[in-house]
Amino acid sequence: MLGEYRITGSRAAEISASIERGVGEGALRPGQPLPPLRELAERLGVNPNTVAAAYRTLRERGVIETAGRRGSRVRSKPATTVRDLIRVEVPEGVRDLSEGNPDPALLPPLAGVLAAAAAQGDRDPVLYGSDPVAPELARPARAGLDADGVPDGPLAVTSGALDGIERVLAAHLRPGDAVAVEDPGWGSLLDLVPALGLRTRPVGVDDEGPLPDDVRRALASGARALVVTARAQNPTGAAVSEARARALRSVLAGHPGTVLIEDDHGHHIVDLPLHPLAGATPTWAFVRSAAKAYGPDLRLAVLTGDPVTLDRVRGRQRLGPGWVPLLLQRAVARLWAGGAVDPGAVAAAYGRRRDALIGALARRGIEAHGRSGMNVWVPVPDETGAVARLLHAGWAVAPGARFRSDAPPGIRITVSTLAADEAEPVAEAVAAALGPPAGAARTYV
Numbered sequence: 001m002l003g004e005y006r007i008t009g010s011r012a013a014e015i016s017a018s019i020e021r022g023v024g025e026g027a028l029r030p031g032q033p034l035p036p037l038r039e040l041a042e043r044l045g046v047n048p049n050t051v052a053a054a055y056r057t058l059r060e061r062g063v064i065e066t067a068g069r070r071g072s073r074v075r076s077k078p079a080t081t082v083r084d085l086i087r088v089e090v091p092e093g094v095r096d097l098s099e100g101n102p103d104p105a106l107l108p109p110l111a112g113v114l115a116a117a118a119a120q121g122d123r124d125p126v127l128y129g130s131d132p133v134a135p136e137l138a139r140p141a142r143a144g145l146d147a148d149g150v151p152d153g154p155l156a157v158t159s160g161a162l163d164g165i166e167r168v169l170a171a172h173l174r175p176g177d178a179v180a181v182e183d184p185g186w187g188s189l190l191d192l193v194p195a196l197g198l199r200t201r202p203v204g205v206d207d208e209g210p211l212p213d214d215v216r217r218a219l220a221s222g223a224r225a226l227v228v229t230a231r232a233q234n235p236t237g238a239a240v241s242e243a244r245a246r247a248l249r250s251v252l253a254g255h256p257g258t259v260l261i262e263d264d265h266g267h268h269i270v271d272l273p274l275h276p277l278a279g280a281t282p283t284w285a286f287v288r289s290a291a292k293a294y295g296p297d298l299r300l301a302v303l304t305g306d307p308v309t310l311d312r313v314r315g316r317q318r319l320g321p322g323w324v325p326l327l328l329q330r331a332v333a334r335l336w337a338g339g340a341v342d343p344g345a346v347a348a349a350y351g352r353r354r355d356a357l358i359g360a361l362a363r364r365g366i367e368a369h370g371r372s373g374m375n376v377w378v379p380v381p382d383e384t385g386a387v388a389r390l391l392h393a394g395w396a397v398a399p400g401a402r403f404r405s406d407a408p409p410g411i412r413i414t415v416s417t418l419a420a421d422e423a424e425p426v427a428e429a430v431a432a433a434l435g436p437p438a439g440a441a442r443t444y445v
Contacts, residue, residue, distance in 0.1 A: 007035070010046055012053035019054070020063050023074055034064060034072045060176045062194020088387055090396040097426070098398040100234065102269070102374060103416040106349060107295045108340035110331065117330035132314070132323035133157050137333040141288075141302040150286050151279040154310040156303045156317065157324045161263050161289040162188050164303040164313075165227060166196065168285040171312035172259045173198055173224055180218035180226040182210055184377065184404040186234045186263075189227060202405040205233065207371045209240035212247040219251070225259035226252070230274055232266030232292070232373025235403045235412035237354065239266065239372040245275035252280040259309075260284040268293035270372045271347035278305075285309050290332050292374075293341050300328050350374045353415040353423070360427035366434065374416040380434055383409035389433035395426055 005027040009015035022028035034040070037055065041048040055072055058064040066072045090096045138155050146152070158164035169179065175197030181189060183202030193200050201223040203214035210228055219226065228248070231239040240248070252258055260281045264274065267288045278286045285305035290298045303313065317323070335341065354370040361368045361378065370376035380386040380400070387399045390411075400410035413426065 007040065007044070009044065009054070010050075012050050012057065015040075015044065015046075015051060015054035016057045016061075019058060020061070023063055028074050030074050030076045032074045033070075034074070036071055060199060061197050062199070087398065087402065088391055088396050090391075094391060094394050094396050095422070096396045097413050097415070097418065098396045100375065100398065100412070100414050101296065101416060102292050103349070106341075106346050106416075107293075108335055110295065110298075113331040113334040113338070113340070114327070116334060117327050120330055121327055126326045128322075130323075130326070132317070134326050134329035134333060136337075137302070137329045140333065140336050142304075145286070145288075145302075145304060148274040148276065150274075150276050150304065151284075153286075153304040154307055154314075156310055156314050157329055158287070158301050158303050158313075158317070159299045159321070159324055160291060161265070161287045161301045162192060163299075164285070164287040164301050165189065165261055165263065166192055167313045167316060168259065168261050168303075168305070168309060169193075169196060169198065169225060171309060171316065172283065177225070178218075178221070178223040180210075180215060180223040181405075182227070182229060182233065182238075183407045184235055184400060184410065186229070186265075187402040190403070190405060200405060202407070204407065205236055205238050207236070207238050207369055208244040209233070209238050210244075210248065212244070212251050215248060216251045216254075219255040219258055224257070225261065227261045227263065228277060230262050230264040230266065230276065231270045231272055232375075234265060234373070235375050235398070235400070235410075236377040237370035237373045237375050239270065239272045240275050240277070242273075242275045245277060248277055249280045252277065256281055258283070262286045264288045265292065266373050268341055268343040269346050269350060269374070271344055271351070272372050282306060283309055285313075290335075293343070293346060294332060294335055298328060298332060300324055300332055347372075350416060352420075353418045356420065356423035357413065357415055357418060357426060360423045361430060364427055364431040366427070366431060370415070374414055376413045376415055377410050378413065378430060379408060379410045381409065383411065386411055386430075386433045390429055393429040393432065395429050 005022045008018045037048045037051045041051045059066060064072050065075050088098060133155055158167060178199040178201045179193050180201045180203050182205045201218035203218050204211040258281045260277060262276060262278055269292050278284050283306055285303060287301050287303045289301040354376055357376050358368045358370055368376050368378045383400050387397060390397050398412040
């Protein structure tokens with residue numbers, strides 16, 4: 001059953017570590033069956049309860065799954081296999097629309113602000129014990145949050161949105177707890193949750209955000225946290241509408257113990273208004289990253305939330321990296337103050353490219369979604385075949401498996417660098433890859 005790989009250990013922790021090591025090394029492949037409890041217990045000379053405990057730990061970590069009488073097997077996408085590895089190799093001459101990067105032409109130059117921030121550091125060096133949040137960043141960050149209706153709260157700066165989300169989850173949850181996540185949703189988050197020893201509870205998404213009934217079911221089934229993308233959801237482009245925000249607040253009112261985390265993924269690249277959920281529960285956090293509008297190498301996000309959450313996050317941060325370099329904080333503050341990015345112009349540029357592709361697909365009878373941001377999500381009946389056929393036609397797109405758990409197949413097309421004359425050829429290639437349209441409309445919820 002396991003080929004040459006030999007599971008070892010006499011304690012549950014040793015057995016689970018042995019299996020996870022095999023998965024990480026590739027000796028145990030995704031989908032590979034594991035021995036039945038009693039068979040492995042007899043082989044290792046341990047009590048079956050010990051093996052059961054090991055398998056339970058691996059399930060909680062997202063490494064294996066159990067399907068009733070069919071037994072346990074390595075997950076098709078285990079936590080030790082990052083979703084970013086589920087990608088296509090883009091050969092020379094193929095147009096790459098798969099990476100999810102912003103348009104470099106819309107990013108501001110960094111040399112000047114970094115030099116100015118470095119000069120400031122030379123004049124007034126940052127030393128141990130300095131305030132971990134630069135005042136020149138905190139002031140405009142707080143003003144922006146106030147303007148968007150995000151409740152008042154302490155501020156922290158983290159190394160990007162995912163770092164902030166991880167710190168909030170770790171501050172409140174324990175291994176085995178469940179987290180409600182969007183499906184399809186951000187692949188890095190879908191990897192992070194099981195890597196923390198947590199379990200995912202997928203909730204469906206439409207153009208207006210997470211589906212309230214799905215969220216209600218997830219919370220009623222025991223999910224302790226909910227992660228919501230406010231705008232420019234990756235991969236579908238969803239943005240939480242005013243009506244959807246009211247509905248989700250109503251759901252959260254019935255589950256006041258929920259840890260609510262909002263990721264404003266579309267900050268400064270989206271012109272749709274923000275309808276925050278922050279404050280709908282006593283325990284909440286709201287994070288904004290600089291990556292999409294100012295450059296992915298600016299590993300910086302502003303995090304706010306309730307005082308207990310922020311105190312825990314900042315306390316744990318002090319024991320690790322200490323702080324995000326004030327050099328970067330001051331550089332971002334200068335970008336904000338100098339108007340280096342025109343959010344309206346950036347949003348309009350991405351909007352034109354999305355609308356052009358979605359319109360071209362619609363003219364060919366193909367459903368597509370992209371209300372905001374830089375991505376378009378296209379439901380497909382055969383994800384692998386569609387990706388392969390598009391690659392053969394000269395277009396690389398991202399397979400939906402990177403972004404989904406239970407949601408039906410799809411492909412993500414990044415339009416950030418899509419030229420005006422490319423929308424029709426891309427749509428024609430997608431139409432050819434999908435074949436004749438099905439009689440029923442496709443959906444991704």
